[in-house]
Amino acid sequence: MAFRSLWAIAALAFACAAAAQPEPIRIGAFLSVTGPAAFLGDPEQKTLELYVEKVNAAGGVLGRKLQLYAYDSAGDAEKARAYVKRLIEQDKVDALVGGSTTGETMAAVPLAESSGVPFISLAGAVVIVEPVKKWVFKTPHTDRMACEKIFTDMKSRGATRVALISGAGGFDRSMRAECLKVAGNAGIQIVADESYGAGDSDMTAQLAKIKATPGVQAVLNAGFGQGPAIVTRNYRQLAIGAPLYQSHGVASKQFVKLAGDSAEGVRLPAAALLVADTLPDADAQKKVVATYKREYEARFKQEVSTFGGHAYDGLMIVLDAMRRAGTTDKGRVRDAIEATRGYVGTGGVVNMSAQDHMGLDLTAFRMLEVRSGDWQLVDFRN
Amino acid sequence: MSAQLLQSLLSGLTVGAIYALVALGFAIIYNASRVINFAQGEFVMIGGMAAAVFVDAGLPLPLSVVAAVGLGMAVGLLLEKLAVEPARGAPVVTLIIITIGASILLRGLAALVWGKKIRPLPAFSGDAPIVIGGTAGGATLLPQTLWVLGTTLAAVAALWWFFNRTLSGKAMLAVSHNRLAATLVGISVRRVLLVSFGLSAALGALAGVLIAPISFTAWDVGVMLGLKGFAAAMLGGIGSGPGAVAGGLALGLVEALGAGYLSSAYKDVFAFVVLLAALVFLPNGLAGRGTAERV
Amino acid sequence: MALPNNYTYEVAILVGLNAVVCVGLNLLVGYAGQISLGHAGFFGLGAYGSGILAARYGWPPALSLPAAVAGVAVLAWLVGRPILRLRGHYLAMATLGLGIIVSQVLATEDRITGGPDGMAVPAFFFTGEKAWYWVIATLLVLTVWLAQNLIDSPRGRALRALHGAETAAAAAGIDAARHKLAAFVLSAALAALAGALTAHYSGFITPSKASFLHSIELVTMVVFGGMASTFGAVVGAAVLTTLPQLLAGFKDYELVALGALMMLTMIFMPRGLVPTLESAFHAARRKPR
Numbered sequence: 001m002a003f004r005s006l007w008a009i010a011a012l013a014f015a016c017a018a019a020a021q022p023e024p025i026r027i028g029a030f031l032s033v034t035g036p037a038a039f040l041g042d043p044e045q046k047t048l049e050l051y052v053e054k055v056n057a058a059g060g061v062l063g064r065k066l067q068l069y070a071y072d073s074a075g076d077a078e079k080a081r082a083y084v085k086r087l088i089e090q091d092k093v094d095a096l097v098g099g100s101t102t103g104e105t106m107a108a109v110p111l112a113e114s115s116g117v118p119f120i121s122l123a124g125a126v127v128i129v130e131p132v133k134k135w136v137f138k139t140p141h142t143d144r145m146a147c148e149k150i151f152t153d154m155k156s157r158g159a160t161r162v163a164l165i166s167g168a169g170g171f172d173r174s175m176r177a178e179c180l181k182v183a184g185n186a187g188i189q190i191v192a193d194e195s196y197g198a199g200d201s202d203m204t205a206q207l208a209k210i211k212a213t214p215g216v217q218a219v220l221n222a223g224f225g226q227g228p229a230i231v232t233r234n235y236r237q238l239a240i241g242a243p244l245y246q247s248h249g250v251a252s253k254q255f256v257k258l259a260g261d262s263a264e265g266v267r268l269p270a271a272a273l274l275v276a277d278t279l280p281d282a283d284a285q286k287k288v289v290a291t292y293k294r295e296y297e298a299r300f301k302q303e304v305s306t307f308g309g310h311a312y313d314g315l316m317i318v319l320d321a322m323r324r325a326g327t328t329d330k331g332r333v334r335d336a337i338e339a340t341r342g343y344v345g346t347g348g349v350v351n352m353s354a355q356d357h358m359g360l361d362l363t364a365f366r367m368l369e370v371r372s373g374d375w376q377l378v379d380f381r382n
Numbered sequence: 383m384s385a386q387l388l389q390s391l392l393s394g395l396t397v398g399a400i401y402a403l404v405a406l407g408f409a410i411i412y413n414a415s416r417v418i419n420f421a422q423g424e425f426v427m428i429g430g431m432a433a434a435v436f437v438d439a440g441l442p443l444p445l446s447v448v449a450a451v452g453l454g455m456a457v458g459l460l461l462e463k464l465a466v467e468p469a470r471g472a473p474v475v476t477l478i479i480i481t482i483g484a485s486i487l488l489r490g491l492a493a494l495v496w497g498k499k500i501r502p503l504p505a506f507s508g509d510a511p512i513v514i515g516g517t518a519g520g521a522t523l524l525p526q527t528l529w530v531l532g533t534t535l536a537a538v539a540a541l542w543w544f545f546n547r548t549l550s551g552k553a554m555l556a557v558s559h560n561r562l563a564a565t566l567v568g569i570s571v572r573r574v575l576l577v578s579f580g581l582s583a584a585l586g587a588l589a590g591v592l593i594a595p596i597s598f599t600a601w602d603v604g605v606m607l608g609l610k611g612f613a614a615a616m617l618g619g620i621g622s623g624p625g626a627v628a629g630g631l632a633l634g635l636v637e638a639l640g641a642g643y644l645s646s647a648y649k650d651v652f653a654f655v656v657l658l659a660a661l662v663f664l665p666n667g668l669a670g671r672g673t674a675e676r677v
Numbered sequence: 678m679a680l681p682n683n684y685t686y687e688v689a690i691l692v693g694l695n696a697v698v699c700v701g702l703n704l705l706v707g708y709a710g711q712i713s714l715g716h717a718g719f720f721g722l723g724a725y726g727s728g729i730l731a732a733r734y735g736w737p738p739a740l741s742l743p744a745a746v747a748g749v750a751v752l753a754w755l756v757g758r759p760i761l762r763l764r765g766h767y768l769a770m771a772t773l774g775l776g777i778i779v780s781q782v783l784a785t786e787d788r789i790t791g792g793p794d795g796m797a798v799p800a801f802f803f804t805g806e807k808a809w810y811w812v813i814a815t816l817l818v819l820t821v822w823l824a825q826n827l828i829d830s831p832r833g834r835a836l837r838a839l840h841g842a843e844t845a846a847a848a849a850g851i852d853a854a855r856h857k858l859a860a861f862v863l864s865a866a867l868a869a870l871a872g873a874l875t876a877h878y879s880g881f882i883t884p885s886k887a888s889f890l891h892s893i894e895l896v897t898m899v900v901f902g903g904m905a906s907t908f909g910a911v912v913g914a915a916v917l918t919t920l921p922q923l924l925a926g927f928k929d930y931e932l933v934a935l936g937a938l939m940m941l942t943m944i945f946m947p948r949g950l951v952p953t954l955e956s957a958f959h960a961a962r963r964k965p966r
Contacts, residue, residue, distance in 0.1 A: 034932065036602065038498040072931065077795055077883045082687055082922065089684040102794045103883050110797075110880045125794060168647075168784060170793035177787060195647040195785075199606030201397055201597030205642040208389035208521070226500045226598045237511045237522050238389070258502050258598055260509075418766060420893075465940050472947030475706075479900045482893055483939030490932025609777075609889060616770035651781045654774040661771050662759050 024067035025060070025328055027052065027318070028093030030083040030108070031122075031311075032100040035074030036169070036198070036225070039254075040100040043308030044122055045070055046300055048097065051315055054295075061319050062326070069093060073104050080104035084111045094328045097314040099123050100307070103170050109136055118321075118334045120314040122307070124249075125174040129357040137337055137357040139313040139347055140306075141248065141271070141365055143175035143222075144182060149269040149365045150220060150245050151179075151186035153378070157243065159217035163192035163210045165203070165231060167223035171249050175222040191216060196227060203227075204234045211240050218242050224249030229258035236262035243267065248365070253303045256370055267378065269365040273309045273346045275375050288344050309346030317343060317350065388514065388521035390642035391635065396527045396596070398634020399534040400426075403589035404611025405618060405626035406541065407582035413558035413621050414571075414578035416474055420481040421461060422586055423608015424488040429454045429587025430599030431492060434501035443504055451587045457488070458583020462576050485604065492601040503594035505529075530592045537585065538627055545623070554578060558621065617657055618668050628668050633657070686806035688922055690878060693813035694871045696914035699898045700817075700824050700907055701867030706896065707904035708828060709860040711761065712769040715776025716868050716895050721887020722749050723869025724876035725783055725790055728798040731877075733789065738801050742873045746866055753865035754858065761857045773889065780887035795883030798876045809878055816874075817911070820867065824907045827863075868895075901942060903949025912951050 029048055032041035052068045060066060069091045073080035080099065087093045088111060095118045099105030102125040109128075112119035112135045119136050121128050126142040154162060162183070166176040176193070183190050192213045194206040210216060219242055221231045228250045235244055244266050246255070251270035256263050272279055276289040292312055293304045320343065321336035322328055340359060343350040348364020367378040404426060411419045432453045436446035465480050506529045511522035545551035556564040557574045565571055589607075590599065597603075610633060618629025633653060640652035660668070698720060705711050726745030730736040736744070760771045784793045791797075803812075827833045876882040885891065894917065902913020920938070924931045946953040 034493060034498070038493075039500075042498060076885060077881060078691075078879065078886070079921070081879055081881070082684075082691070085687045086684045086922075103885075106794060106797065107879065107881045107883070127794075168781075168793065173784075173787050173792040174794055177792070194641075196641070197606075197650050199603060201400065201593055202393045202638075204393045204522075205390040205638040206646045208386040208393075209642050209646070212384075212386045226600065229500070230597055237524060239511075239522070254499065258500060260502070412766075418769070465944060469944045469947055472943070473904075475712075475900050475904065476943050476947045476949075479897055480940050480943045482897060483936045483943065485936070486932055487936025487940060490930070490934075490936055494930070494933060605890075609773075613770065613774065616767060620766050647785050648781070651778050651785075654778050654781075658760075658771055658774045658778075661763060661767055661774075 022064045024065045025062070025322065026091060026093040027066055027068050027315070028084075028087035028091060028096045029068060029070040029098040030073045030080050030087065030096075030104065031070060031098050032075040032104065033072040035072075035076065037075040037101050039225075039252075039305070040122070040307045041072070041075075043296075043302075043305040044098075044100060044311035045072075047296065047308040047311040048315055050296065050299055051312060055319065061322055062328070064328075066319075070098075073098075073100075075101055075104065077103040077107035081107040081111065084108040088112075088115050088117055093117065094330065095318045095322075095333060096120070097122070097311065097318060101170055102128065102174060105136075105138075109133060112136055116330055116334075118318065118330055118337055120318060120337070122310045122314055124171060126178060127174075132355060132357050135334055137317075137352065139310045139317065139345065139350075139358070141269075141347060141360055142178075142358065143171070143247075144178040145360070145362060145365060146175060146248050146269050147179040147182050148186060149362055149367060150247075150267075151183065151188045152362075153267065153367050154218045154220075154243075154245070155187055157218070159243065160187060161189050161191050161215045161217045163194070163213060163216045163219045163242075164190055165192075165194045165196070165206060165210065165219065165221050165223075167196055167225070167227040168198045169224070171247075172223045172227075175247055175249075179220065179222060196231070198225075198227075200227065201230070202234065203231050204238060207231070207234050207238050207240065211238055216242055218245065220245045220247075222247045222249075226258065229255055232259040232266060233262045248306070251306050251368070256373055256375075263370045264372070265370065267367060267369045270368050270375070271306045271309060271347045271364070272366055273304060273306050274368060275366065275377050276304075278375075278377065284344055284349055285346070289346050292346055306346070313345035313347050313350070316345065385515070385521050386642060390638045392521055392523055392527065393642075394635035394638030395631065396530055396634070397637065398614075398631035399530045400589050400593045400607065400630070401610050401614040401633050402534055402627040402630025403537065403585050403592075404607055405615035405630045406538070406623060407585045407589075408612055408615040409618075409621055409623055409626040410554075410578050410582045410585070412615075414554060414574050415466070415477070417466070417477045417481065418612065419579075419582065420478065420608065420612075421485040421488060422582065422611060423604035423606070424485045424492075425454050425458060425583045425586030425604075426590035426593075426607050426611075427492060427599065427601065427604035428457055428488065429590030430503065430594035430603065431496050431501065431590075431601065432587075433591045434503045434594060434599055435496055437503060438501070443506070447506075447591050450591050451584055454587025454590070455580050455584040458579040458581075458586075459576060461583070462579035466575065466579070467572065485608070489601060489604065496601060498601055500598050500600040501594075502598050503591070505595040524596065526592075526595045530596075533588065533592055534627075537588065538623070541623060550577065613654070613657055617660055625668050632668070686810050688919055690806070690809050690813050691875075692915045692918045693810075693817045694875050694878075695895070695898060695918050696817050696911045697813075697820050697871040698868045698895055699902070699910035699914040700820050701864035702895055703899045703904065703907060703910040704824060704827065705860045705864040706899055707906065707910070708833070709857055711857055711861065712765070712896075713772040713861075713864070713892075714769050714889070714896065715772035715774070715779070715892050716864070717887050717889070717891035718776035718779035719749055719753065719865040719868040720872035720875075720891070720895075721779055721783055721882075721884065722752070723872035724798075724882045724886055726869070727873035728796060728876045728882050729789060731799045732796060738799060738877050742870075742877070745873050746869045749869035750862050750866040753862045757858045757861040757865075758854075761854065761861060773892070776887065776892050777889055780884050780889070783887055784884040790884070793884055795881055798880055798882055800880055801877045813874070816870075821907055821911065828907070897939065901939070901949055903951035903953070906949065906951050906955075909949050909951035913949070916950070 071083040099121040102123040105121040105123040121138040126144045166172040246268040272285045276293045325332040325336040340352045348360045350359035352359040433450035505526045614629040614633045618625030641649040727741040730741035898913035903909025
């Protein structure tokens with residue numbers, strides 16, 4: 001009898017001790033680690049895991065450790081919804097960082113809004129923050145910004161008649177729609193609009209059509225994955241002389257490697273992270289991007305990716321907001337996120353407001369050109 | 383002939399030849415077992431990925447290609463031995479679900495072992511495009527395309543010789559015509575099944591190796607290619623070798639011409655509409671061979 | 678049946694919705710013996726039909742849903758007549774082609790459908806997990822009852838005769854074409870209903886719901902649970918919907934585990950889960966005490 005009560009007391013004491021540990025701060029993530037958008041979700045997950053570990057090693061936030069709950073939604077909006085439900089209801093997270101693709105993000109938005117959980121999305125489309133939703137923010141540049149940046153550069157080279165070629169994925173279609181919308185205002189005339197399918201091996205038929213269209217002065221390929229690499233190779237094979245622009249969806253060394261020599265002279269807008277090594281020291285982002293690049297590559301022996309950078313920014317903005325608010329109360333953290341000013345991230349300098357839940361402007365995008373298999377900064381502003 | 387038309391035709395033939403190889407794989411397995419092997423696309427993926435991995439590891443290209451096809455064949459044989467044979471006697475639909483499970487498994491293993499990066503493969507004889515009909519008004523052809531077309535022709539010829547001139551090939555044909563009778567004359571259906579899987583897997587892997595220099599390879603390229611190869615096989619008349627080849631080329635051409643001249647956004651829809659129309663008007667596919675139903 | 682939290686209700690609701698589609702699909706595949714590899718297309722059309730009418734044209738969901746289901750049923754009837762003349766694998770290919778056409782059109786017409794990223798769908802007049810759970814559970818019970826009654830009716834027996842031997846059935850005076858078409862249309866309507874309900878429940882719909890992969894998932898659920906068994910269809914839906922949720926912890930190994938599980942189950946239980954368990958149960962009961 002006495003033996004049993006001894007156990008009971010021991011168990012109780014243990015439970016009390018465990019409870020005496022401060023509650024961890026729970027960060028929920030749903031990412032496309034497998035599936036068609038795996039090269040978005042994979043670096044995102046690695047980044048979150050790495051930095052949760054580093055922050056905990058440095059003592060955590062507000063004296064509490066971080067705990068990461070990460071699920072693989074494999075690019076599927078339905079799965080994303082179920083996982084977000086799980087994160088909110090079962091795992092009881094304090095904030096959400098995730099949604100690698102726009103589809104997954106939009107499926108999660110109603111849940112974040114109705115449950116009142118601050119959510120920083122890692123997806124690109126402008127619809128995520130336009131119209132502004134109270135609890136939803138995002139770190140990546142929007143596809144509309146990419147179009148504007150590209151069109152500005154095209155005009156500066158005297159090209160106003162532009163052909164568009166895009167893939168079938170969500171990113172591709174969304175960017176194509178945005179480019180068609182802003183072309184008029186930017187003084188650009190879209191004279192051809194071709195597409196290719198997911199998993200297609202050869203785009204010469206579409207490019208031959210573009211080549212046969214009179215007066216094409218520049219071509220924009222809005223896409224990601226292997227499609228743009230194939231388009232670039234086909235482009236050189238057909239000896240089309242007009243300058244080729246790609247989107248920020250292929251802002252990675254992998255694209256350059258796949259496209260090989262045919263990538264020479266291709267331009268695209270990208271975050272400063274890609275040229276971390278050649279950024280001048282006086283650049284506002286130099287320190288952040290150089291450090292992230294060094295730490296990520298040392299740990300994972302893989303090239304940094306801008307998508308991982310967006311995850312880094314998302315996590316850091318949430319933690320920074322928690323520190324400023326001094327609490328993990330969801331409402332106060334949300335307010336603090338909205339009040340983020342002058343935060344220097346891998347994507348740019350972030351200035352959020354009640355009307356702007358992304359906080360980046362066109363200067364956050366740098367125009368890069370591929371030369372001799374590496375990135376070169378084309379504009380030297382900032 | 384306009385440059386655009388010529389270019390579209392070449393594009394269609396290239397892709398069509400790959401579909402033809404995949405379709406042949408479907409046809410061979412179907413003939414031996416009446417099963418649609420949904421893992422066929424993954425053999426294509428294994429061929430391309432393995433070759434890319436071997437090249438990265440430092441093996442010379444020809445050796446990598448041979449090794450990759452060999453690996454594909456081995457996976458096909460394993461699949462038959464471990465998954466199809468134990469389930470012999472099960473309804474055909476069950477066997478189909480097993481192959482679906484196998485394709486998921488193979489994709490998962492590929493992602494695990496080889497990672498999710500997209501990989502290039504060096505072209506067999508260089509990248510310099512061959513110009514036909516003059517630089518201004520002509521079309522260009524990649525040397526790799528010639529490899530694709532040539533190898534497909536060679537493969538079809540070799541298969542024809544195998545099925546019509548060798549004893550094992552004729553045994554396989556016998557099984558496809560009448561399994562019971564074939565067993566009665568002493569043909570080992572089990573061995574025929576094994577050989578059919580090995581052969582189809584080798585063909586699929588070969589297709590993967592041929593197309594990878596043009597369109598890269600990754601852990602998930604098998605899904606779309608398998609689907610289109612299946613469509614090509616059905617278009618040609620399931621179970622018919624020449625039909626599979628014709629179906630593959632036809633599908634590739636319809637896609638490319640649709641992309642170049644109608645609407646490139648709807649090229650896949652166009653291809654499938656044509657396919658459906660063909661099936662409705664030619665219910666046994668291009669080859670027209672009907673399957674006799676026992677009452 | 679009360680459940681711990683909203684997340685488990687969500688899973689239960691998803692199971693119920695998949696089960697409704699599977700019971701319908703089972704009538705076509707299991708009983709009438711016709712293969713459909715494009716059923717997700719009907720699911721997607723029902724979802725987008727109701728979604729577009731409600732979101733873009735302002736119809737109340739109580740109207741858009743039956744309209745969408747009716748529309749899909751009519752489409753299935755129109756399309757079914759020429760297609761069902763095909764046999765076996767050719768039918769499979771035709772349905773597969775249909776499914777792909779539907780999912781591609783949904784993904785490409787982004788001005789109406791929102792493209793591959795999908796679109797938001799207004800909620801129903803009732804919301805909340807518990808309410809939906811009860812509605813779906815009731816619907817499932819009704820569907821199973823309907824299916825069972827159909828199977829035991831003269832029409833159902835005609836259907837089953839088709840599966841056995843179409844020529845013989847025709848010789849016995851059964852109008853094969855009409856019965857096949859009826860099974861096709863009914864299963865399409867059920868899929869559309871489940872699709873529309875899913876859209877309003879999630880508040881969101883993407884073209885991947887009409888994709889080839891989803892069609893394969895549905896057929897797998899039916900075969901896995903046991904063809905020609907309504908209860909089997911429900912069990913198959915339940916297991917294959919919850920399994921990925923359970924395997925979520927496996928992360929990189931999830932696909933490998935799923936594929937291996939599918940293969941092993943089908944190899945050792947070729948007729949599907951429920952018929953195999955039923956036989957084992959009967960065999961055990963017949964053992965002398």
